[in-house]
Amino acid sequence: MNSSLSMPEAPAAVLPLEEQPGDGGPADGRPADGRPADGRPLYRQLADQYRRAIDNGVLRPGDRMPSMRAFMQRHGVSLATATESYRTLERDALIEARPRAGYFVRARQAATLPAATEPDLAAAPGAAQFVGIHSAISAIVSKFQRYPDALNLGGSTASPDLYPTDALQKAALRALRRRPTLLTTAGHDQGDPELRAIIARRALDVGIQIGADDVIMTHGGIEAVNLALRAVTQPGDTVAVESPCFFGLLQVLESLGLRALEIPASPTTGIAVEALAFALQTHPDIRTVVVVPNLQNPLGSVMPDTHKARLVELCSRAGIALIEDDPYRELVDTAQPPRSLKSWDTDGTVIHCTSFNKTLAPGMRVGWINGGRWHRRVGMLKFTQSRHNEQLSQVVLAEFLETNAYERHLRRLRDRLRIQRERMAAAIAASFPEGTRFTPPGGGMFYWIELPRNVSSSAFFEAALDEGIRVMPGTVFSNAGRFDHFIRLSCPSTDLDQADEAVRSLGRLAARMAAHARTP
Amino acid sequence: MNSSLSMPEAPAAVLPLEEQPGDGGPADGRPADGRPADGRPLYRQLADQYRRAIDNGVLRPGDRMPSMRAFMQRHGVSLATATESYRTLERDALIEARPRAGYFVRARQAATLPAATEPDLAAAPGAAQFVGIHSAISAIVSKFQRYPDALNLGGSTASPDLYPTDALQKAALRALRRRPTLLTTAGHDQGDPELRAIIARRALDVGIQIGADDVIMTHGGIEAVNLALRAVTQPGDTVAVESPCFFGLLQVLESLGLRALEIPASPTTGIAVEALAFALQTHPDIRTVVVVPNLQNPLGSVMPDTHKARLVELCSRAGIALIEDDPYRELVDTAQPPRSLKSWDTDGTVIHCTSFNKTLAPGMRVGWINGGRWHRRVGMLKFTQSRHNEQLSQVVLAEFLETNAYERHLRRLRDRLRIQRERMAAAIAASFPEGTRFTPPGGGMFYWIELPRNVSSSAFFEAALDEGIRVMPGTVFSNAGRFDHFIRLSCPSTDLDQADEAVRSLGRLAARMAAHARTP
Incomplete structure (x- = not known):
């Protein structure tokens, strides 16, 4: 493994700025607390000092920032000033907090490239x-x-290399030893009951109100999306999708004989909800919408909560299914993963599809679906399409979820x-x-x-x-x-x-x- | 395990018939070789002697017959006469050979029940x-x-209990130790290449001319049948099926919005091929036929070779796909398993579907499909429907097939x-x-x-x-x-x-x- 991938080595302490070679900017020197040297608030002066150190390469991406206490001592400032300095740097995407590890210098990846073009929302949607x-x-x-x-x-x-090969292998060996009939006995139609109970509990933790019976295990997320589309459409129907759209979804639409209507999506906020609202008026034949709300593929966008709530409401009012494909939620790089669309669902409008293929193990084809008010039909389609999933991966996954090994791996x-x-x-x-x-x-x-x-x-x-x-x-x-x-x-x-x-x-x-x- | 299931205990030797109580038939006594006591050939007289002993319960199901040598000595007959006696009894389903164990008395299961009614082939097929x-x-x-x-x-x-739990568990443990990344790496789209090569070789052995690329692994046989139907039909199309028909297939037709046309099937010879031929004339909208040629579910019938050849020819001439669902072939109780329909296929008419769920392990969802001339489309549908199968079961299966462990288990x-x-x-x-x-x-x-x-x-x-x-x-x-x-x-x-x-x-x-x- 290349050492550059592991956590960058945190220097024991970052040198006090005034001692660093080549750092000859005008704000050098230690300003005393509460004494604005140049009219700007002190926290801002300190933040700028660190910004220059980062710009000059004195502090490099991955370097650990001083602890809050060290920062206060070094610059002789109050906790409030120190906190505000760090907040400013964080807001400017120069440093970031890592849970239980402190603050670190971020790479300034986009500093020299303009942001991607936002879609033209005024343009009328084309034909499906x-x-x-x-x-x-x-x-x-x-x-x-x-x-x-x-x-x-x-x-x-x-x-x-980023997936927990050893731990999964060991868990699988344990599972096989503990339950020798895993390969020779057929599993439950909907999937392993213990795993489904765990998934339902975890879903409750993120605001999705479901029980174990509301979960159907699927052969990866792609089968879940297939089942969702089959449950609510007939060949020839129109499906609204994001543009750009994960090509795998377009292939599924093609294989099911469905029409795609592309709704613009923003590189920062995902599907343009108002453009969809407009399309629902001009295209009353839209039968469903498929959305990747968190880390859209390929955009990497995350929908703001207000957009998510509005999208769910929109589909609920239109009486159409909102198919949420959400395999990347736990890869969003914030301390608290964002919410799924399903957590705003009050009337079964949202069909929630996700998987552990991207987050835990591409070789384990374990996904799941909650079919909202189409759940019964989804269950029938899963049964007729491929019966139950194999059991071993489900048992391994259940152990990972129960022991927090999954959370540790995710971090x-x-x-x-x-x-x-x-x-x-x-x-x-x-x-x-x-x-x-x-x-x-x-x-x-x-x-x-x-x-x-x-x-x-x-x-x-x-x-x-x-x-x-x-x-x-x-x-x-x-x-x-x-x-x-x-x-x-x-x-x-x-x-x-x-x-x-x-x-x-x-x-x-x-x-x-x-x-x-x-x-x- | 109940002892009644294991091989019945063979008595050291069956009593000579003339010494058995209650065996007072007219052919009692030891006829000398070549001396027909009552005009019937000697082998026939001897066979009838044993038949009566079986009918009277003197010899019970599971009892071991005398060895050929003991039979010759006991009755003073030649090897030819002994052999012919045993052949006669075997043909009449009274005794059976078990490899490396000798001959045993069979249960006379149907002796007192008439055979099931044959279907009325003169009746016109109903509407789809x-x-x-x-x-x-x-x-x-x-x-x-x-x-x-x-x-x-x-x-x-x-x-x-009839599946090889221990051996499969050990093989899975070996596979996981040997290939620790099995769970964390995505497999080949069509399935494990080594397994597909083995399957293609085995198919060649039974007259099916395919290579590894002509095999697509599926999530059990049911996914294979789904893919086959999706490849050659559109919703609303008519599919000819056997009557009675495995209800799982009827569910698949329902889920795909297809119409069923039921063609009568005989309890002994399976689908009535001439009834199908007639239906193809009266129902030109039939798009495909789904047939379980070997051990039809629920009938347990096995199509004779002449029927199989005729069926393939019929579909080829009609230009429609013949979907062969063949998961039970290796359970047919003859020394040599019967042939698949696919082995008569010369122009890609037959879509061959099968699985190892019934023969090896209901918990391993491993099936495969060859899509005939629709193979490319089948591959697209499998990819869009559920991506590749999980790898572990495929690696385990490959080992079973390569080491003859599968054949031993099947016997x-x-x-x-x-x-x-x-x-x-x-x-x-x-x-x-x-x-x-x-x-x-x-x-x-x-x-x-x-x-x-x-x-x-x-x-x-x-x-x-x-x-x-x-x-x-x-x-x-x-x-x-x-x-x-x-x-x-x-x-x-x-x-x-x-x-x-x-x-x-x-x-x-x-x-x-x-x-x-x-x-x-």
């Missing part, structure tokens, strides 16, 4: 279209397979993904050409990059493969021909130097293509 | 109907759940199922009332029993539950209201005495209901 995306995706997969050694920045899970996973994201973001900012736009995601493993307008991601995808790097072209995230100058990257491995190098290669490639297209 | 069976099945399941302690003669797998399973079937059949014959008809199945675990015409299986099902026994009423095996005086039984446990007792209770119940209905 039958989906024809699978052959394009198959072509991409075929091309990937012709370059088996290419570095995969086009995947959709974290590096295998570690989020920490390590954050380091990956910050390294990748810095490399993107440093190497991609002018005209590139990028909004850092709120967590997870995806980077949705807007290339200069004259760069085609299809051509970029091909050229990148020639350089030995897999990327996902933006075109597969839309059924309406959008996003041709976008790419989705993910961080494939714990070798961050290798990832950096690949991103720099991609940046040079984008620069060449942008220049070439300008001067034909 | 949308399926509405799920609510009836749910009602049955709900009723089952109200009697949790009832003995389950309504299930569809063999007793857990043992067939032996033990045969003993169960014979005990159950004898109990059925002994206890059910006049008017009951029953054709012993060719293997497997199902008993399709035709009750006296005035006994309703729905009422019987309820009354049996009151007596603490679950049975499957015949009504759920048809969408057209057929089979109300049929029930399907299965043998639930290795406690054959308990099963006998339950069957006797059911027989008494059937007798009471038949008498009651006659004299209202």
Whole structure:
């Protein structure tokens, strides 16, 4: 494992700023508490001091900030001033709190790149279209397979090293020894009752009012979304989706003979709820909406609570199912994970789908669904489609959830993904050409990059493969021909130097293509 | 484990017939070789001598026959005569060879019951109907759940004791130790490549010409059948099915919005191919046919080779897919398992679906599909429906198949199922009332029993539950209201005495209901 991935070593204490070499700014020196040297409040002066130290590279991403007590002593300030200084730095995304570890310097990933363009909400939604995306995706997969050694920045899970292989293996061995008939006896139709009880308890903790019988285990999150769509649509029906949209969902729509209506989504706040509200008026044939509220794929956006509440209300009033695909919620990089849409649901409008594939183990195909007021039909469809899930993974998962091993793993996973994201973001900012736009995601493993307008991601995808790097072209995230100058990257491995190098290669490639297209 | 299930104890030697009490038939005494005492060939006279001993109960089911050498010495006959005597008895289903153990007396299960009624092939097929069976099945399941302690003669797998729990557990432990990342890494989209290669090799051995890429692993056989139907139909299409038909298939048709056209099936030879040929002419909208060629559920019938070849040819000419659901082939109780329909396929007409759920492990949801000329579309549907299967079961299965552990298990399973079937059949014959008809199945675990015409299986099902026994009423095996005086039984446990007792209770119940209905 590359050492750059583990938690950065925290220096025993950051040097007092005034002793640091090269830190010759005008605000140097220790201002006394309550004595504004230049008219600005003291907390702001101190915050600026640290901002310059970070800008100058004296404090580097991952460095530990002084403890609050050390900060007060060093600068001779009150707790209130110290707290306000840290709050200011935190608000400016320069430092961050990590639970039980203190404050750390954040990478300034987006400092040199403008945020991605917000969608044009005034534009009327187009017509709903039958989906024809699978052959394009198959072509991409075929091309990937012709370059088996290419570095995969086009995947959709974290590096295998980030998942708790040893602990899961041990738990599975224990489960098999304890319950030798796991492989030879059929499980409960809805899934392991103990696991479902645990899931229901955990759901209650985050405001979702369900019992064990309201949970049906599924073969990953994708089966859950399939079941949800099958429960509330017929072939030919129209489904509103986010734009850009996870291509796997578009493939599901295609396979079920459904039409997609793409609703713009913001890189920061996800689906544009008012654009959906408008579409529900102009397209009364919309039968359901599928939304990834937390860490949308590919955007990495997290819907604000007000948007979530409004979305649920909107669908409830329209009498249509709101299908929530929520596999990334626990990867959102805040101390408290955000809420699911389901937690606002009062009348069974929301069909909640999620899985542990992305958070715990890509090899364990364990997802679950609550079908809202369509739950009975969802249960029938699951039974007829694939019967019960295999039991071993469910028993292993139950143990992980009950012992807090899952929470411990999640904290570690989020920490390590954050380091990956910050390294990748810095490399993107440093190497991609002018005209590139990028909004850092709120967590997870995806980077949705807007290339200069004259760069085609299809051509970029091909050229990148020639350089030995897999990327996902933006075109597969839309059924309406959008996003041709976008790419989705993910961080494939714990070798961050290798990832950096690949991103720099991609940046040079984008620069060449942008220049070439300008001067034909 | 109940000792009655293990191989019956073989007496050291069967008494010479002439010394046996009560064996006073005219052919008593030892005829000399080559001297036909009564005009019949000597082998036939000897065979009849043993037949009477079996009929009289002198030789009981499970008793070991004399070795060939002992037979020759005892009766002073040549090897040719001895062999022919045994062949005659075997052909008459009175004795059976067990590999490496000799010949044993078989149970005469159906001796006292007439064979089940053959379907009326002259009747024109009815109209294709949308399926509405799920609510009836749910009602049955709900009723089952109200009697949790009832003995389950309504299930569809063999007793857990008949599956190789220990060996599977050990193989799984080995697999997890050898490949610790099995749970944390995503598998191949189509399934484990090594397993698919093994399956393709084994398929070649039984005349199915496929390679590893032509195999897609599925979540049990039911997912395979789902994918097959989704690949070749649209909602509203007509699907020809066997009548009676496995209710799980009817549920799948219902969930996919398909219409069922029921084609009569014979208790001995399965689907009536000429009736299907007629239906294809009168119902040109038939889009596909689903057939269980080997050990049809519930009939237990095995299609003769000539019927299989004709069926494949028929579908090929009609240009429609023939969906073969073949999970029981290896449970057919002949030295050589019968052929799959797929082995006659020359143009991709047959979509072959099967699983290891029934033969190896009900808890391992491992099935596979070859989609014939729809294989590409099947692959797309599997990917969009549930992605790849979990890996552990596939690795375990690969080991079982490679080491012949699977074949050893199958031989043992067939032996033990045969003993169960014979005990159950004898109990059925002994206890059910006049008017009951029953054709012993060719293997497997199902008993399709035709009750006296005035006994309703729905009422019987309820009354049996009151007596603490679950049975499957015949009504759920048809969408057209057929089979109300049929029930399907299965043998639930290795406690054959308990099963006998339950069957006797059911027989008494059937007798009471038949008498009651006659004299209202």
